[in-house]
Amino acid sequence: MTHVMEYIKKLYTFSGRKLILGIAGMMLVSLLEGTSILLLAPMLSLTGLIGPTSDSLPFLVILTAPIMSWSDEQKLTLMLGIFVFLFALQGAVQRHLVNMNEQIEQGFIRHLRLDVYESMIYANWSFFLRKRRSDLVHLMTSELPRVSYGISLLLGLCTTVVFTAVQIGFALYLSFELTAAVLVCGIALALYSRQFIRRSRKIGAQATELSQQCYAGITDHLNGMKDIKANMLEIQHLNWFQQLCHRLEHNVVSFTKLQTTSQYYYKLASAVLLAVFAFFSFVVFHVQPERLMIIVLIFSRLWPKFTGLQTSWEHLAQSAPAFGHLSAMQKEIQNARELELPDMNSGNFEHTIRFDEAIECRHVCYRYHQEHHVHKENQGHQAHHGHEHHVHLGNHKHLGHPSPYALKDIHLRIPVHTLTAIVGKSGAGKSTLVDLLIGLIKPDQGELLIDGKPLTNEVVYQLRQKVSYVSQDPFLFHGTLLDNLLAAAPNATDKQIWDALHFSAAEAFVRKLPEGLDTIVGDRGIRLSGGERQRIVLARAILRQPAILILDEATSALDSENEALIQNALMQLRGKMTIIVIAHRLSTIRHADQVFVLDGGMIIQRGGYQQLASEREGLFGKLLHVQTGTN
Numbered sequence: 001m002t003h004v005m006e007y008i009k010k011l012y013t014f015s016g017r018k019l020i021l022g023i024a025g026m027m028l029v030s031l032l033e034g035t036s037i038l039l040l041a042p043m044l045s046l047t048g049l050i051g052p053t054s055d056s057l058p059f060l061v062i063l064t065a066p067i068m069s070w071s072d073e074q075k076l077t078l079m080l081g082i083f084v085f086l087f088a089l090q091g092a093v094q095r096h097l098v099n100m101n102e103q104i105e106q107g108f109i110r111h112l113r114l115d116v117y118e119s120m121i122y123a124n125w126s127f128f129l130r131k132r133r134s135d136l137v138h139l140m141t142s143e144l145p146r147v148s149y150g151i152s153l154l155l156g157l158c159t160t161v162v163f164t165a166v167q168i169g170f171a172l173y174l175s176f177e178l179t180a181a182v183l184v185c186g187i188a189l190a191l192y193s194r195q196f197i198r199r200s201r202k203i204g205a206q207a208t209e210l211s212q213q214c215y216a217g218i219t220d221h222l223n224g225m226k227d228i229k230a231n232m233l234e235i236q237h238l239n240w241f242q243q244l245c246h247r248l249e250h251n252v253v254s255f256t257k258l259q260t261t262s263q264y265y266y267k268l269a270s271a272v273l274l275a276v277f278a279f280f281s282f283v284v285f286h287v288q289p290e291r292l293m294i295i296v297l298i299f300s301r302l303w304p305k306f307t308g309l310q311t312s313w314e315h316l317a318q319s320a321p322a323f324g325h326l327s328a329m330q331k332e333i334q335n336a337r338e339l340e341l342p343d344m345n346s347g348n349f350e351h352t353i354r355f356d357e358a359i360e361c362r363h364v365c366y367r368y369h370q371e372h373h374v375h376k377e378n379q380g381h382q383a384h385h386g387h388e389h390h391v392h393l394g395n396h397k398h399l400g401h402p403s404p405y406a407l408k409d410i411h412l413r414i415p416v417h418t419l420t421a422i423v424g425k426s427g428a429g430k431s432t433l434v435d436l437l438i439g440l441i442k443p444d445q446g447e448l449l450i451d452g453k454p455l456t457n458e459v460v461y462q463l464r465q466k467v468s469y470v471s472q473d474p475f476l477f478h479g480t481l482l483d484n485l486l487a488a489a490p491n492a493t494d495k496q497i498w499d500a501l502h503f504s505a506a507e508a509f510v511r512k513l514p515e516g517l518d519t520i521v522g523d524r525g526i527r528l529s530g531g532e533r534q535r536i537v538l539a540r541a542i543l544r545q546p547a548i549l550i551l552d553e554a555t556s557a558l559d560s561e562n563e564a565l566i567q568n569a570l571m572q573l574r575g576k577m578t579i580i581v582i583a584h585r586l587s588t589i590r591h592a593d594q595v596f597v598l599d600g601g602m603i604i605q606r607g608g609y610q611q612l613a614s615e616r617e618g619l620f621g622k623l624l625h626v627q628t629g630t631n
């Protein structure tokens, strides 16, 4: 419950006085309701249902003294009038408070949701490398609503506690001994019911784990649907999902069973207690009927409150693991925060880097942390066998041996307005080097310089503002072609858009589409071919008019004709833009000003294309030989 307390504090910080006001208001409502119940006694007395009450209910004497001379009819009218007034007032105040509480609750949830999303979006890239995307989706769409529900329960619980306390006060006034006896029984039952709370928490923890697995599995399956279908793996995935569904079902049913059991105990206790009280009141204490009637009335209102408190508490305990999970994730996300994003459009934003000389790497080393590998293994287990998934929260926890260096002693200089090519075998470290050049990951050793100045946290966003990066796995979101293009440059004109499409050799195919720029591209651009997707993403990159254009295997899916068109377009940008190209097809980098050849995370060759091509014993020469078949 520590995490629940943490969020109560946050709620108080967020809502401030309103929260206290809400609780105070609820006290007033309880008071009004209590008073209106007390009024039942004089009413019953007036109607003759119960006898004279002066001895047993002293407050009646005080209440009825000023109207003693009135006729019974007048007294009853007044009593009924007050009764209706109190109930109406109580209803109105309650209505207002319920609305206010809902506003507090929803406002807090909005604040929480935005806070998590904002921290997530500003978390560094390393965070995303070690986290499963589905876990983040799960957090936002499943755990947050559970926390929201928990907060709503908590507010309800506060209200019920206040309400019950006030009613206990009235009951104590009416009959101290009997109310005390009810309280002792209530407390005894609550203590006995602690086991239900413990079990609720356990069920809640299971619910978190199962729903996390469900999100992860479904995401994996949907992402790999083509492979699943093509390799006829449907049955395996269906079996896995069936098992998970059984566990989810069992989880929910167990919680309902637990709740109905505890409610049954409370009901049973209520009947037994009422019978025992009635018996002792009549036979042993000889309590007058009117007092007994009021006590029964209060008991029948008080006991359901106890039951309600128990039920809410169990629900809260069931949601508590979601609070714990959210809290841990929030801390981890906060720790991974890259830096505050400056307001680029504000007049105060100062561009301290100009990038008019070069980007340099000086003796840079980098390695992915070992936990990534562990994480990858877990993903497989989790998706297919439902094994428990251990997530390391807070500070990085390194398991096993450190992973090998993905980059070792990288020393290079990329002058502005040149075309630089990075080549090497698969896994050589090319993409890692590019991630490093744009500050997505930070070197473990060595440094990165822009125009001779270190690339610090403060300037990394300035650098990225100047970069357009086309990754190996280009991303298009579900929307029209135009939406996707405008995402990068919202103010681009029609001409700029068509120029960019022309540049990326996409103009012809877009013009042929029946819907043109209004064509919906589907999830991740699934309705386009691989090559079409690459060309649209390239157009989008150009539309930003970047100072640095980075193409990571950006034309790998293109036919030679379209690739040649793009090569020509890139040639025209030479001298105007800094271009960094990662390519497997060496023919595409023939015009590069300089080439770096990577192997095992190290630069093993560097120089001009022709120079490297002539070094036949070098890796570049060998790769070229394999690709062109020349000697």
Ligand SMILES: Nc1ncnc2c1ncn2[C@@H]1O[C@H](COP(=O)(O)OP(=O)(O)OP(=O)(O)O)[C@@H](O)[C@H]1O
Pocket (backbone or CB within 6 Å): 129, 368, 369, 372, 373, 406, 424, 425, 426, 427, 428, 429, 430, 431, 432, 433, 472
């Ligand atoms: N997220 C990651 N976690 C752990 N190791 C990684 C991660 N990404 C890459 N690696 C490892 O770092 C090394 C370099 O990978 P990188 O992706 O930079 O190679 P690459 O030269 O771009 O390969 P390719 O040409 O196949 O894209 C590889 O050994 C790879 O297994």
